[in-house]
Amino acid sequence: MIVFIGRLSVALGIIVSLVTVSTGLGSKKAIKNRMADFVGHISVKSTKSNSSYNSSVLHQEGLNVKGIKNLSDVSNTQSYATVSGILRTEENFAGVILKGVAKDFDAERFQSFMVAGEVPKFTEEGYNNQVILSDKIANDLHLKPKDSIVAIFSKEDQQPIYRKFEISGIYKTDIKMIDDLFIIGDINHVRKIQDMAKTDVGGIDIFLKDSDDMDAIYPKIEKLIGYKNYAEKATDKYPQIVDWINIFDTNIGLIITIMLIVVVINIIMVLLILIIERTNSIGMLKTLGATNGQIRAIFINYTLLIMIPGLIMGNVIGLGFLVLQKIFGFIKLNPENYYVSTVPVDLNPVYILGISVGILAISAFALILPSYLISKISPVKAIKYN
Known part of the structure:
Protein backbone atom coordinates (compact mmCIF):
# COMPACT_ATOMS: atom_id res chain seq x y z
CA MET A 1 0.00 0.00 0.00
CA ILE A 2 2.78 2.47 0.85
CA VAL A 3 4.46 1.75 -2.49
CA PHE A 4 1.15 2.39 -4.28
CA ILE A 5 0.67 5.67 -2.40
CA GLY A 6 4.22 6.71 -3.26
CA ARG A 7 3.67 6.01 -6.95
CA LEU A 8 0.30 7.76 -6.90
CA SER A 9 1.80 10.89 -5.33
CA VAL A 10 4.52 10.96 -8.01
CA ALA A 11 1.94 10.55 -10.78
CA LEU A 12 -0.25 13.32 -9.36
CA GLY A 13 2.78 15.57 -8.93
CA ILE A 14 3.77 15.04 -12.57
CA ILE A 15 0.22 15.58 -13.84
CA VAL A 16 -0.34 18.79 -11.88
CA SER A 17 3.12 20.12 -12.77
CA LEU A 18 2.69 19.39 -16.49
CA VAL A 19 -0.76 20.98 -16.61
CA THR A 20 0.41 24.02 -14.63
CA VAL A 21 3.50 24.68 -16.73
CA SER A 22 1.94 23.91 -20.13
CA THR A 23 -1.23 25.96 -19.57
CA GLY A 24 0.57 28.78 -17.75
CA LEU A 25 3.24 29.24 -20.41
CA GLY A 26 0.64 28.59 -23.12
CA SER A 27 -1.57 31.37 -21.76
CA LYS A 28 1.33 33.83 -21.61
CA LYS A 29 2.39 33.01 -25.14
CA ALA A 30 -1.14 33.04 -26.57
CA ILE A 31 -2.05 36.40 -25.03
CA LYS A 32 1.21 38.03 -26.14
CA ASN A 33 0.88 36.62 -29.66
CA ARG A 34 -2.74 37.72 -30.06
CA MET A 35 -1.89 41.18 -28.80
CA ALA A 36 1.14 41.45 -31.09
CA ASP A 37 -0.64 40.02 -34.14
CA PHE A 38 -3.13 42.88 -33.94
CA VAL A 39 -0.96 45.89 -33.03
CA GLY A 40 2.45 44.57 -34.10
CA HIS A 41 5.23 43.36 -31.85
CA ILE A 42 6.73 46.84 -32.12
CA SER A 43 5.03 49.99 -33.44
CA VAL A 44 6.71 53.13 -34.76
CA LYS A 45 4.90 56.42 -34.17
CA SER A 46 5.52 60.14 -34.35
CA THR A 47 6.54 61.78 -31.08
CA LYS A 228 11.32 62.52 -34.35
CA ASN A 229 9.67 59.12 -34.09
CA TYR A 230 9.61 56.57 -31.29
CA ALA A 231 9.17 52.81 -31.05
CA GLU A 232 6.74 51.13 -28.68
CA LYS A 233 6.63 47.45 -27.81
CA ALA A 234 3.26 45.70 -27.61
CA THR A 235 4.03 44.82 -24.01
CA ASP A 236 4.47 48.52 -23.21
CA LYS A 237 1.28 49.49 -25.00
CA TYR A 238 -0.86 47.32 -22.73
CA PRO A 239 1.12 47.09 -19.47
CA GLN A 240 -1.92 46.03 -17.46
CA ILE A 241 -2.15 42.85 -19.54
CA VAL A 242 1.56 42.15 -19.15
CA ASP A 243 1.35 42.66 -15.37
CA TRP A 244 -1.55 40.23 -15.25
CA ILE A 245 0.12 37.47 -17.27
CA ASN A 246 3.34 37.83 -15.26
CA ILE A 247 1.34 36.51 -12.30
CA PHE A 248 1.48 33.14 -14.09
CA ASP A 249 5.18 32.89 -13.24
CA THR A 250 4.42 33.18 -9.52
CA ASN A 251 1.55 30.69 -9.73
CA ILE A 252 3.63 28.19 -11.70
CA GLY A 253 6.52 28.40 -9.23
CA LEU A 254 4.22 28.08 -6.20
CA ILE A 255 2.27 25.08 -7.49
CA ILE A 256 5.36 23.19 -8.64
CA THR A 257 7.02 23.83 -5.26
CA ILE A 258 3.98 22.46 -3.40
CA MET A 259 3.82 19.39 -5.66
CA LEU A 260 7.54 18.79 -5.23
CA ILE A 261 7.27 18.96 -1.43
CA VAL A 262 4.38 16.47 -1.47
CA VAL A 263 6.25 14.06 -3.75
CA VAL A 264 9.49 14.26 -1.73
CA ILE A 265 7.70 13.72 1.61
CA ASN A 266 5.90 10.65 0.26
CA ILE A 267 9.05 9.18 -1.25
CA ILE A 268 10.94 9.71 2.03
CA MET A 269 8.10 7.89 3.80
CA VAL A 270 8.44 5.00 1.35
CA LEU A 271 12.18 4.82 2.03
CA LEU A 272 11.78 4.89 5.80
CA ILE A 273 9.13 2.18 5.75
CA LEU A 274 11.32 0.04 3.48
CA ILE A 275 14.20 0.46 5.93
CA ILE A 276 11.99 -0.56 8.87
CA GLU A 277 10.60 -3.56 6.99
CA ARG A 278 14.08 -4.67 5.88
CA THR A 279 15.89 -4.15 9.19
CA ASN A 280 16.84 -7.82 9.34
CA SER A 281 18.15 -7.73 5.75
CA ILE A 282 20.26 -4.68 6.61
CA GLY A 283 21.71 -6.55 9.58
CA MET A 284 22.52 -9.58 7.41
CA LEU A 285 24.21 -7.39 4.75
CA LYS A 286 26.34 -5.68 7.40
CA THR A 287 27.28 -9.06 8.85
CA LEU A 288 28.41 -10.17 5.38
CA GLY A 289 30.64 -7.08 5.10
CA ALA A 290 28.52 -4.55 3.22
CA THR A 291 29.30 -0.94 4.08
CA ASN A 292 26.67 1.62 5.11
CA GLY A 293 27.23 3.48 1.82
CA GLN A 294 26.59 0.36 -0.25
CA ILE A 295 23.40 -0.42 1.63
CA ARG A 296 22.20 3.18 1.40
CA ALA A 297 22.78 3.11 -2.37
CA ILE A 298 20.71 -0.08 -2.65
CA PHE A 299 17.73 1.45 -0.82
CA ILE A 300 17.93 4.82 -2.61
CA ASN A 301 18.11 3.14 -6.03
CA TYR A 302 15.25 0.81 -5.16
CA THR A 303 13.10 3.73 -3.96
CA LEU A 304 13.81 5.64 -7.19
CA LEU A 305 12.85 2.55 -9.19
CA ILE A 306 9.55 2.53 -7.32
CA MET A 307 9.00 6.08 -8.65
CA ILE A 308 9.43 5.11 -12.32
CA PRO A 309 5.91 3.67 -12.84
CA GLY A 310 4.49 6.81 -11.22
CA LEU A 311 6.55 9.01 -13.57
CA ILE A 312 5.39 7.05 -16.61
CA MET A 313 1.73 7.04 -15.53
CA GLY A 314 1.81 10.76 -14.71
CA ASN A 315 3.35 11.67 -18.07
CA VAL A 316 0.91 9.51 -20.03
CA ILE A 317 -2.16 10.94 -18.28
CA GLY A 318 -0.88 14.52 -18.14
CA LEU A 319 0.33 14.70 -21.74
CA GLY A 320 -2.78 12.89 -22.98
CA PHE A 321 -5.00 15.46 -21.30
CA LEU A 322 -2.93 18.36 -22.65
CA VAL A 323 -2.93 16.99 -26.21
CA LEU A 324 -6.72 16.60 -26.12
CA GLN A 325 -7.08 20.16 -24.84
CA LYS A 326 -4.76 21.47 -27.56
CA ILE A 327 -6.71 19.68 -30.30
CA PHE A 328 -10.29 20.11 -29.11
CA GLY A 329 -10.11 23.04 -26.65
CA PHE A 330 -12.90 21.58 -24.51
CA ILE A 331 -12.03 23.67 -21.41
CA LYS A 332 -13.32 27.21 -21.95
CA LEU A 333 -12.48 30.48 -20.22
CA ASN A 334 -14.17 33.85 -19.88
CA PRO A 335 -12.17 36.11 -22.25
CA GLU A 336 -13.16 39.21 -20.29
CA ASN A 337 -11.14 37.89 -17.35
CA TYR A 338 -8.47 35.75 -19.04
CA TYR A 339 -8.03 37.36 -22.50
CA VAL A 340 -8.44 33.95 -24.18
CA SER A 341 -11.62 31.93 -24.74
CA THR A 342 -10.06 28.45 -24.37
CA VAL A 343 -7.23 27.19 -22.18
CA PRO A 344 -4.10 27.37 -24.38
CA VAL A 345 -1.43 24.67 -24.17
CA ASP A 346 2.31 24.95 -24.86
CA LEU A 347 3.84 21.47 -25.24
CA ASN A 348 7.46 22.48 -24.87
CA PRO A 349 9.57 19.26 -24.76
CA VAL A 350 12.28 20.96 -22.69
CA TYR A 351 9.86 21.73 -19.85
CA ILE A 352 8.13 18.35 -20.15
CA LEU A 353 11.41 16.45 -19.84
CA GLY A 354 12.71 18.89 -17.21
CA ILE A 355 9.77 18.24 -14.87
CA SER A 356 10.31 14.46 -14.81
CA VAL A 357 14.10 14.65 -14.58
CA GLY A 358 13.87 17.43 -11.98
CA ILE A 359 11.49 15.52 -9.70
CA LEU A 360 13.60 12.37 -10.00
CA ALA A 361 16.87 14.23 -9.29
CA ILE A 362 15.51 16.24 -6.35
CA SER A 363 13.94 13.11 -4.86
CA ALA A 364 17.27 11.28 -5.14
CA PHE A 365 19.05 14.14 -3.38
CA ALA A 366 16.35 14.33 -0.68
CA LEU A 367 16.69 10.59 0.07
CA ILE A 368 20.35 10.90 1.04
CA LEU A 369 19.73 12.31 4.54
CA PRO A 370 17.01 9.87 5.72
CA SER A 371 19.05 6.96 4.30
CA TYR A 372 21.63 7.64 7.04
CA LEU A 373 19.19 5.88 9.38
CA ILE A 374 20.75 2.67 8.00
CA SER A 375 24.08 3.52 9.63
CA LYS A 376 22.35 3.57 13.02
CA ILE A 377 21.17 -0.02 12.70
CA SER A 378 23.33 -2.49 14.63
CA PRO A 379 23.75 -5.90 12.92
CA VAL A 380 23.44 -7.75 16.25
CA LYS A 381 20.27 -5.94 17.28
CA ALA A 382 18.78 -6.23 13.79
CA ILE A 383 19.22 -9.99 13.68
CA LYS A 384 18.03 -10.28 17.30
CA TYR A 385 15.02 -8.13 16.41
CA ASN A 386 14.10 -10.70 13.77
Whole structure:
Protein backbone atom coordinates (compact mmCIF):
# COMPACT_ATOMS: atom_id res chain seq x y z
CA MET A 1 0.00 0.00 0.00
CA ILE A 2 2.78 2.47 0.85
CA VAL A 3 4.46 1.75 -2.49
CA PHE A 4 1.15 2.39 -4.28
CA ILE A 5 0.67 5.67 -2.40
CA GLY A 6 4.22 6.71 -3.26
CA ARG A 7 3.67 6.01 -6.95
CA LEU A 8 0.30 7.76 -6.90
CA SER A 9 1.80 10.89 -5.33
CA VAL A 10 4.52 10.96 -8.01
CA ALA A 11 1.94 10.55 -10.78
CA LEU A 12 -0.25 13.32 -9.36
CA GLY A 13 2.78 15.57 -8.93
CA ILE A 14 3.77 15.04 -12.57
CA ILE A 15 0.22 15.58 -13.84
CA VAL A 16 -0.34 18.79 -11.88
CA SER A 17 3.12 20.12 -12.77
CA LEU A 18 2.69 19.39 -16.49
CA VAL A 19 -0.76 20.98 -16.61
CA THR A 20 0.41 24.02 -14.63
CA VAL A 21 3.50 24.68 -16.73
CA SER A 22 1.94 23.91 -20.13
CA THR A 23 -1.23 25.96 -19.57
CA GLY A 24 0.57 28.78 -17.75
CA LEU A 25 3.24 29.24 -20.41
CA GLY A 26 0.64 28.59 -23.12
CA SER A 27 -1.57 31.37 -21.76
CA LYS A 28 1.33 33.83 -21.61
CA LYS A 29 2.39 33.01 -25.14
CA ALA A 30 -1.14 33.04 -26.57
CA ILE A 31 -2.05 36.40 -25.03
CA LYS A 32 1.21 38.03 -26.14
CA ASN A 33 0.88 36.62 -29.66
CA ARG A 34 -2.74 37.72 -30.06
CA MET A 35 -1.89 41.18 -28.80
CA ALA A 36 1.14 41.45 -31.09
CA ASP A 37 -0.64 40.02 -34.14
CA PHE A 38 -3.13 42.88 -33.94
CA VAL A 39 -0.96 45.89 -33.03
CA GLY A 40 2.45 44.57 -34.10
CA HIS A 41 5.23 43.36 -31.85
CA ILE A 42 6.73 46.84 -32.12
CA SER A 43 5.03 49.99 -33.44
CA VAL A 44 6.71 53.13 -34.76
CA LYS A 45 4.90 56.42 -34.17
CA SER A 46 5.52 60.14 -34.35
CA THR A 47 6.54 61.78 -31.08
CA LYS A 48 3.63 64.17 -31.64
CA SER A 49 1.13 61.32 -31.34
CA ASN A 50 1.77 60.70 -27.62
CA SER A 51 -1.29 58.86 -26.26
CA SER A 52 -3.79 60.42 -28.67
CA TYR A 53 -6.10 58.11 -30.61
CA ASN A 54 -5.68 60.42 -33.62
CA SER A 55 -2.27 59.54 -35.03
CA SER A 56 0.07 62.27 -36.23
CA VAL A 57 2.00 61.97 -39.49
CA LEU A 58 5.07 59.78 -39.16
CA HIS A 59 8.26 61.75 -39.82
CA GLN A 60 10.33 60.46 -42.74
CA GLU A 61 13.55 62.11 -41.61
CA GLY A 62 15.90 59.33 -40.50
CA LEU A 63 13.20 56.68 -40.99
CA ASN A 64 14.64 53.63 -42.75
CA VAL A 65 11.73 51.28 -43.42
CA LYS A 66 13.77 49.17 -45.84
CA GLY A 67 16.46 48.73 -43.18
CA ILE A 68 13.83 47.59 -40.67
CA LYS A 69 12.43 45.03 -43.13
CA ASN A 70 15.93 43.69 -43.79
CA LEU A 71 16.51 42.86 -40.11
CA SER A 72 16.75 39.09 -39.78
CA ASP A 73 14.24 38.94 -36.91
CA VAL A 74 11.55 40.98 -38.72
CA SER A 75 8.80 39.08 -40.52
CA ASN A 76 7.03 42.01 -42.17
CA THR A 77 5.72 45.54 -41.61
CA GLN A 78 2.46 47.34 -42.31
CA SER A 79 1.57 51.02 -42.27
CA TYR A 80 -1.51 52.50 -40.65
CA ALA A 81 -3.21 55.65 -39.39
CA THR A 82 -5.89 56.02 -36.73
CA VAL A 83 -8.71 58.43 -35.96
CA SER A 84 -11.38 58.33 -33.24
CA GLY A 85 -15.08 58.53 -34.04
CA ILE A 86 -18.54 57.24 -33.27
CA LEU A 87 -20.58 54.47 -34.91
CA ARG A 88 -24.29 55.21 -34.82
CA THR A 89 -27.41 53.21 -35.46
CA GLU A 90 -31.03 54.22 -34.89
CA GLU A 91 -31.03 52.52 -31.48
CA ASN A 92 -27.47 52.83 -30.19
CA PHE A 93 -23.97 54.20 -30.69
CA ALA A 94 -20.37 53.25 -29.85
CA GLY A 95 -17.13 55.17 -29.56
CA VAL A 96 -14.50 53.60 -31.81
CA ILE A 97 -11.03 54.01 -33.27
CA LEU A 98 -10.82 53.57 -37.02
CA LYS A 99 -7.48 51.95 -37.80
CA GLY A 100 -6.86 52.65 -41.44
CA VAL A 101 -4.59 50.13 -43.13
CA ALA A 102 -2.88 50.25 -46.50
CA LYS A 103 -2.05 47.82 -49.30
CA ASP A 104 0.68 46.23 -47.16
CA PHE A 105 -1.94 45.06 -44.64
CA ASP A 106 -1.18 41.49 -43.54
CA ALA A 107 -4.58 39.94 -44.24
CA GLU A 108 -3.29 36.41 -43.72
CA ARG A 109 -2.12 37.19 -40.18
CA PHE A 110 -5.40 38.96 -39.39
CA GLN A 111 -7.44 36.01 -40.69
CA SER A 112 -6.90 34.17 -37.39
CA PHE A 113 -9.10 36.77 -35.65
CA MET A 114 -12.03 36.53 -38.08
CA VAL A 115 -15.25 34.98 -36.81
CA ALA A 116 -17.61 36.04 -39.63
CA GLY A 117 -17.43 37.56 -43.10
CA GLU A 118 -14.14 38.20 -44.88
CA VAL A 119 -11.14 40.50 -44.84
CA PRO A 120 -11.50 43.21 -47.54
CA LYS A 121 -8.68 43.99 -49.92
CA PHE A 122 -7.15 47.40 -49.33
CA THR A 123 -5.40 48.73 -52.45
CA GLU A 124 -5.17 52.48 -51.64
CA GLU A 125 -6.88 53.17 -54.95
CA GLY A 126 -9.76 55.47 -54.18
CA TYR A 127 -11.77 54.75 -51.04
CA ASN A 128 -12.72 51.26 -49.90
CA ASN A 129 -15.91 51.62 -47.85
CA GLN A 130 -15.68 48.15 -46.30
CA VAL A 131 -14.71 47.82 -42.64
CA ILE A 132 -14.14 45.04 -40.12
CA LEU A 133 -15.88 45.38 -36.75
CA SER A 134 -15.08 43.58 -33.53
CA ASP A 135 -17.55 41.00 -32.29
CA LYS A 136 -18.16 43.15 -29.19
CA ILE A 137 -19.06 46.28 -31.19
CA ALA A 138 -21.15 44.28 -33.67
CA ASN A 139 -23.17 42.69 -30.86
CA ASP A 140 -23.68 45.99 -29.05
CA LEU A 141 -24.99 47.63 -32.24
CA HIS A 142 -26.80 44.48 -33.49
CA LEU A 143 -24.82 44.40 -36.72
CA LYS A 144 -23.69 41.59 -39.01
CA PRO A 145 -21.70 41.26 -42.25
CA LYS A 146 -23.21 43.09 -45.26
CA ASP A 147 -24.96 45.60 -42.97
CA SER A 148 -24.27 49.33 -43.34
CA ILE A 149 -23.21 51.65 -40.56
CA VAL A 150 -22.74 55.42 -40.26
CA ALA A 151 -19.56 56.72 -38.67
CA ILE A 152 -19.12 60.28 -37.37
CA PHE A 153 -15.73 61.93 -37.00
CA SER A 154 -15.29 65.32 -35.38
CA LYS A 155 -12.70 67.99 -36.20
CA GLU A 156 -11.87 71.20 -34.40
CA ASP A 157 -13.78 74.24 -35.66
CA GLN A 158 -15.37 72.16 -38.42
CA GLN A 159 -18.60 70.35 -39.05
CA PRO A 160 -18.62 66.63 -38.14
CA ILE A 161 -17.60 64.33 -40.99
CA TYR A 162 -19.97 61.49 -41.85
CA ARG A 163 -18.96 58.24 -43.54
CA LYS A 164 -21.14 55.30 -44.47
CA PHE A 165 -19.40 51.94 -44.30
CA GLU A 166 -20.34 48.41 -45.27
CA ILE A 167 -19.43 45.71 -42.74
CA SER A 168 -17.25 43.20 -44.54
CA GLY A 169 -16.38 41.00 -41.58
CA ILE A 170 -16.27 40.61 -37.81
CA TYR A 171 -13.15 39.85 -35.77
CA LYS A 172 -12.50 38.82 -32.18
CA THR A 173 -9.17 38.98 -30.31
CA ASP A 174 -10.61 38.25 -26.82
CA ILE A 175 -8.58 41.25 -25.56
CA LYS A 176 -11.07 43.73 -24.15
CA MET A 177 -8.97 46.87 -24.74
CA ILE A 178 -8.85 46.04 -28.45
CA ASP A 179 -12.30 44.57 -29.05
CA ASP A 180 -14.05 47.48 -27.32
CA LEU A 181 -12.52 50.12 -29.59
CA PHE A 182 -10.95 49.16 -32.90
CA ILE A 183 -12.47 48.82 -36.34
CA ILE A 184 -10.35 48.19 -39.43
CA GLY A 185 -10.81 50.20 -42.62
CA ASP A 186 -9.10 51.93 -45.54
CA ILE A 187 -6.23 54.26 -44.65
CA ASN A 188 -7.41 56.72 -47.31
CA HIS A 189 -10.48 57.53 -45.20
CA VAL A 190 -8.24 58.39 -42.25
CA ARG A 191 -5.98 60.47 -44.49
CA LYS A 192 -8.95 62.44 -45.76
CA ILE A 193 -10.38 63.03 -42.28
CA GLN A 194 -6.97 63.95 -40.85
CA ASP A 195 -5.98 66.13 -43.85
CA MET A 196 -2.97 63.92 -44.57
CA ALA A 197 -1.18 63.66 -47.89
CA LYS A 198 -1.73 60.63 -50.13
CA THR A 199 1.47 58.94 -48.96
CA ASP A 200 1.39 59.96 -45.29
CA VAL A 201 1.04 57.29 -42.61
CA GLY A 202 0.42 57.55 -38.88
CA GLY A 203 2.61 54.64 -37.86
CA ILE A 204 4.20 51.32 -38.78
CA ASP A 205 3.41 47.96 -37.19
CA ILE A 206 6.44 45.68 -37.12
CA PHE A 207 5.90 41.92 -36.86
CA LEU A 208 8.68 39.65 -35.66
CA LYS A 209 9.36 36.01 -36.46
CA ASP A 210 9.53 35.21 -32.75
CA SER A 211 7.86 37.28 -30.04
CA ASP A 212 10.60 36.28 -27.60
CA ASP A 213 13.03 38.43 -29.63
CA MET A 214 11.10 41.63 -28.90
CA ASP A 215 13.48 43.00 -26.29
CA ALA A 216 16.58 42.08 -28.32
CA ILE A 217 15.42 43.63 -31.60
CA TYR A 218 13.97 46.79 -30.05
CA PRO A 219 17.30 48.73 -29.80
CA LYS A 220 18.10 47.90 -33.44
CA ILE A 221 14.77 49.29 -34.59
CA GLU A 222 15.21 52.44 -32.52
CA LYS A 223 18.34 53.26 -34.53
CA LEU A 224 16.39 53.13 -37.82
CA ILE A 225 13.36 55.31 -37.06
CA GLY A 226 14.80 58.83 -36.71
CA TYR A 227 14.80 61.09 -33.68
CA LYS A 228 11.32 62.52 -34.35
CA ASN A 229 9.67 59.12 -34.09
CA TYR A 230 9.61 56.57 -31.29
CA ALA A 231 9.17 52.81 -31.05
CA GLU A 232 6.74 51.13 -28.68
CA LYS A 233 6.63 47.45 -27.81
CA ALA A 234 3.26 45.70 -27.61
CA THR A 235 4.03 44.82 -24.01
CA ASP A 236 4.47 48.52 -23.21
CA LYS A 237 1.28 49.49 -25.00
CA TYR A 238 -0.86 47.32 -22.73
CA PRO A 239 1.12 47.09 -19.47
CA GLN A 240 -1.92 46.03 -17.46
CA ILE A 241 -2.15 42.85 -19.54
CA VAL A 242 1.56 42.15 -19.15
CA ASP A 243 1.35 42.66 -15.37
CA TRP A 244 -1.55 40.23 -15.25
CA ILE A 245 0.12 37.47 -17.27
CA ASN A 246 3.34 37.83 -15.26
CA ILE A 247 1.34 36.51 -12.30
CA PHE A 248 1.48 33.14 -14.09
CA ASP A 249 5.18 32.89 -13.24
CA THR A 250 4.42 33.18 -9.52
CA ASN A 251 1.55 30.69 -9.73
CA ILE A 252 3.63 28.19 -11.70
CA GLY A 253 6.52 28.40 -9.23
CA LEU A 254 4.22 28.08 -6.20
CA ILE A 255 2.27 25.08 -7.49
CA ILE A 256 5.36 23.19 -8.64
CA THR A 257 7.02 23.83 -5.26
CA ILE A 258 3.98 22.46 -3.40
CA MET A 259 3.82 19.39 -5.66
CA LEU A 260 7.54 18.79 -5.23
CA ILE A 261 7.27 18.96 -1.43
CA VAL A 262 4.38 16.47 -1.47
CA VAL A 263 6.25 14.06 -3.75
CA VAL A 264 9.49 14.26 -1.73
CA ILE A 265 7.70 13.72 1.61
CA ASN A 266 5.90 10.65 0.26
CA ILE A 267 9.05 9.18 -1.25
CA ILE A 268 10.94 9.71 2.03
CA MET A 269 8.10 7.89 3.80
CA VAL A 270 8.44 5.00 1.35
CA LEU A 271 12.18 4.82 2.03
CA LEU A 272 11.78 4.89 5.80
CA ILE A 273 9.13 2.18 5.75
CA LEU A 274 11.32 0.04 3.48
CA ILE A 275 14.20 0.46 5.93
CA ILE A 276 11.99 -0.56 8.87
CA GLU A 277 10.60 -3.56 6.99
CA ARG A 278 14.08 -4.67 5.88
CA THR A 279 15.89 -4.15 9.19
CA ASN A 280 16.84 -7.82 9.34
CA SER A 281 18.15 -7.73 5.75
CA ILE A 282 20.26 -4.68 6.61
CA GLY A 283 21.71 -6.55 9.58
CA MET A 284 22.52 -9.58 7.41
CA LEU A 285 24.21 -7.39 4.75
CA LYS A 286 26.34 -5.68 7.40
CA THR A 287 27.28 -9.06 8.85
CA LEU A 288 28.41 -10.17 5.38
CA GLY A 289 30.64 -7.08 5.10
CA ALA A 290 28.52 -4.55 3.22
CA THR A 291 29.30 -0.94 4.08
CA ASN A 292 26.67 1.62 5.11
CA GLY A 293 27.23 3.48 1.82
CA GLN A 294 26.59 0.36 -0.25
CA ILE A 295 23.40 -0.42 1.63
CA ARG A 296 22.20 3.18 1.40
CA ALA A 297 22.78 3.11 -2.37
CA ILE A 298 20.71 -0.08 -2.65
CA PHE A 299 17.73 1.45 -0.82
CA ILE A 300 17.93 4.82 -2.61
CA ASN A 301 18.11 3.14 -6.03
CA TYR A 302 15.25 0.81 -5.16
CA THR A 303 13.10 3.73 -3.96
CA LEU A 304 13.81 5.64 -7.19
CA LEU A 305 12.85 2.55 -9.19
CA ILE A 306 9.55 2.53 -7.32
CA MET A 307 9.00 6.08 -8.65
CA ILE A 308 9.43 5.11 -12.32
CA PRO A 309 5.91 3.67 -12.84
CA GLY A 310 4.49 6.81 -11.22
CA LEU A 311 6.55 9.01 -13.57
CA ILE A 312 5.39 7.05 -16.61
CA MET A 313 1.73 7.04 -15.53
CA GLY A 314 1.81 10.76 -14.71
CA ASN A 315 3.35 11.67 -18.07
CA VAL A 316 0.91 9.51 -20.03
CA ILE A 317 -2.16 10.94 -18.28
CA GLY A 318 -0.88 14.52 -18.14
CA LEU A 319 0.33 14.70 -21.74
CA GLY A 320 -2.78 12.89 -22.98
CA PHE A 321 -5.00 15.46 -21.30
CA LEU A 322 -2.93 18.36 -22.65
CA VAL A 323 -2.93 16.99 -26.21
CA LEU A 324 -6.72 16.60 -26.12
CA GLN A 325 -7.08 20.16 -24.84
CA LYS A 326 -4.76 21.47 -27.56
CA ILE A 327 -6.71 19.68 -30.30
CA PHE A 328 -10.29 20.11 -29.11
CA GLY A 329 -10.11 23.04 -26.65
CA PHE A 330 -12.90 21.58 -24.51
CA ILE A 331 -12.03 23.67 -21.41
CA LYS A 332 -13.32 27.21 -21.95
CA LEU A 333 -12.48 30.48 -20.22
CA ASN A 334 -14.17 33.85 -19.88
CA PRO A 335 -12.17 36.11 -22.25
CA GLU A 336 -13.16 39.21 -20.29
CA ASN A 337 -11.14 37.89 -17.35
CA TYR A 338 -8.47 35.75 -19.04
CA TYR A 339 -8.03 37.36 -22.50
CA VAL A 340 -8.44 33.95 -24.18
CA SER A 341 -11.62 31.93 -24.74
CA THR A 342 -10.06 28.45 -24.37
CA VAL A 343 -7.23 27.19 -22.18
CA PRO A 344 -4.10 27.37 -24.38
CA VAL A 345 -1.43 24.67 -24.17
CA ASP A 346 2.31 24.95 -24.86
CA LEU A 347 3.84 21.47 -25.24
CA ASN A 348 7.46 22.48 -24.87
CA PRO A 349 9.57 19.26 -24.76
CA VAL A 350 12.28 20.96 -22.69
CA TYR A 351 9.86 21.73 -19.85
CA ILE A 352 8.13 18.35 -20.15
CA LEU A 353 11.41 16.45 -19.84
CA GLY A 354 12.71 18.89 -17.21
CA ILE A 355 9.77 18.24 -14.87
CA SER A 356 10.31 14.46 -14.81
CA VAL A 357 14.10 14.65 -14.58
CA GLY A 358 13.87 17.43 -11.98
CA ILE A 359 11.49 15.52 -9.70
CA LEU A 360 13.60 12.37 -10.00
CA ALA A 361 16.87 14.23 -9.29
CA ILE A 362 15.51 16.24 -6.35
CA SER A 363 13.94 13.11 -4.86
CA ALA A 364 17.27 11.28 -5.14
CA PHE A 365 19.05 14.14 -3.38
CA ALA A 366 16.35 14.33 -0.68
CA LEU A 367 16.69 10.59 0.07
CA ILE A 368 20.35 10.90 1.04
CA LEU A 369 19.73 12.31 4.54
CA PRO A 370 17.01 9.87 5.72
CA SER A 371 19.05 6.96 4.30
CA TYR A 372 21.63 7.64 7.04
CA LEU A 373 19.19 5.88 9.38
CA ILE A 374 20.75 2.67 8.00
CA SER A 375 24.08 3.52 9.63
CA LYS A 376 22.35 3.57 13.02
CA ILE A 377 21.17 -0.02 12.70
CA SER A 378 23.33 -2.49 14.63
CA PRO A 379 23.75 -5.90 12.92
CA VAL A 380 23.44 -7.75 16.25
CA LYS A 381 20.27 -5.94 17.28
CA ALA A 382 18.78 -6.23 13.79
CA ILE A 383 19.22 -9.99 13.68
CA LYS A 384 18.03 -10.28 17.30
CA TYR A 385 15.02 -8.13 16.41
CA ASN A 386 14.10 -10.70 13.77
